Amino acid sequence: xxxxxxxxxxxxxxxxxxxxxxxxxxxxxxxxxxxxxxxxxxxxxxxxxxxxxxxxxxxxxxxxxxxxxxxxxxxxxxxxxxxxxxxxxxxxxxxxxxxxxxxxxxxxxxxxxxxxxxxxxxxxxxxxxxxxxxxxxxxxxxxxxxxxxxxxxxxxxxxxxxxxxxxxxxxxxxxxxxxxxxxxxxxxxxxxxxxxxxxxxxxxxxxxxxxxxxxxxxxxxxxxxxxxxxxxxxxxxxxxxxxxxxxxxxxxxxxxxxxxxxxxxxxxxxxxxxxxxxxxxxxxxxxxxxxxxxxxxxxxxxxxxxxxxxxxxxxxxxxxxxxxxxxxxxxxxxxxxxxxxxxxxx
Numbered sequence: 001x002x003x004x005x006x007x008x009x010x011x012x013x014x015x016x017x018x019x020x021x022x023x024x025x026x027x028x029x030x031x032x033x034x035x036x037x038x039x040x041x042x043x044x045x046x047x048x049x050x051x052x053x054x055x056x057x058x059x060x061x062x063x064x065x066x067x068x069x070x071x072x073x074x075x076x077x078x079x080x081x082x083x084x085x086x087x088x089x090x091x092x093x094x095x096x097x098x099x100x101x102x103x104x105x106x107x108x109x110x111x112x113x114x115x116x117x118x119x120x121x122x123x124x125x126x127x128x129x130x131x132x133x134x135x136x137x138x139x140x141x142x143x144x145x146x147x148x149x150x151x152x153x154x155x156x157x158x159x160x161x162x163x164x165x166x167x168x169x170x171x172x173x174x175x176x177x178x179x180x181x182x183x184x185x186x187x188x189x190x191x192x193x194x195x196x197x198x199x200x201x202x203x204x205x206x207x208x209x210x211x212x213x214x215x216x217x218x219x220x221x222x223x224x225x226x227x228x229x230x231x232x233x234x235x236x237x238x239x240x241x242x243x244x245x246x247x248x249x250x251x252x253x254x255x256x257x258x259x260x261x262x263x264x265x266x267x268x269x270x271x272x273x274x275x276x277x278x279x280x281x282x283x284x285x286x287x288x289x290x291x292x293x294x295x296x297x298x299x300x301x302x303x304x305x306x307x308x309x310x311x312x313x314x315x316x317x318x319x320x321x322x323x324x325x326x327x328x329x330x331x332x333x334x335x336x337x338x339x340x341x342x343x344x345x346x
Contacts, residue, residue, distance in 0.1 A: 005032040010077035012036035018320035026338035035062040103128035103147035114211040131326040151318025159310035162268035173251040176233040243286035248308040291344035293321035
């Protein structure tokens with residue numbers, strides 16, 4: 001197939017640099033434009049020395065760039081940016097994958113409540129395809145605009161969908177205790193994200209409500225057709241760079257044996273390259289997915305309750321890797337191309 005030209009809006013953050021790391025070795029991709037306000041005019045390899053000898057582009061200011069030759073534009077920008085550019089790019093026939101939250105929630109009043117801004121193109125939010133690849137693969141094939149899921153919602157929904165589809169867990173009993181590495185907050189200078197503050201520390205945050213909770217609930221409802229889904233989600237900050245670890249508790253609706261639950265997961269993900277179902281009584285580790293596009297899932301059964309464990313790398317399967325996985329599906333490329341990465345260990 002012909003080489004696809006892709007551009008990255010917001011190439012100097014953690015997600016943007018991860019996109020570059022993965023795209024550079026993709027056999028069907030050439031990188032067109034890379035934007036950054038703060039690093040305008042600088043060589044990309046000077047800002048990211050790990051790319052030295054691999055890329056010769058410079059960062060361009062987002063207001064000075066054109067995407068005339070791009071087939072696809074990734075938005076690795078803060079929330080509220082992609083929606084300002086999307087209509088114009090779509091009218092030009094470009095495809096878009098937004099790694100921020102502009103198009104993840106279709107209920108616009110709910111989105112505006114959680115993101116504290118007015119949505120500039122609510123009609124596009126209705127047309128956008130939610131890019132959880134394993135769940136919406138068929139819609140992604142035909143999509144022009146993809147809303148790449150958040151990192152927490154990716155790990156959590158992949159763990160829950162097979163069970164909710166089979167209606168074996170009580171949809172109002174779901175409690176989600178999830179942890180993230182520091183890079184999940186992006187490249188920010190908040191005091192609590194400094195190494196001297198985060199190291200040797202552990203804490204919950206947004207306990208009163210996190211903006212990923214409505215994303216999780218809305219998309220689980222759309223996926224399963226069950227409008228009674230009601231979750232409690234509490235995120236935590238781990239003193240490490242990468243990783244999402246979700247521990248999910250849910251009551252069974254009936255006495256369901258371990259073998260049947262094993263079969264539900266195995267059947268659901270039998271054709272999914274990046275979901276590794278470990279089975280019953282196994283404990284996945286964040287290091288077992290670090291730097292990879294994999295999601296590892298397992299479960300335990302205690303009396304009439306399931307404890308489901310799910311882990312991903314927040315920058316890969318939770319962001320850049322899933323975006324590239326969606327790109328592959330959109331353009332008819334084999335899904336694992338450019339993403340067949342062995343996790344980094346130790």
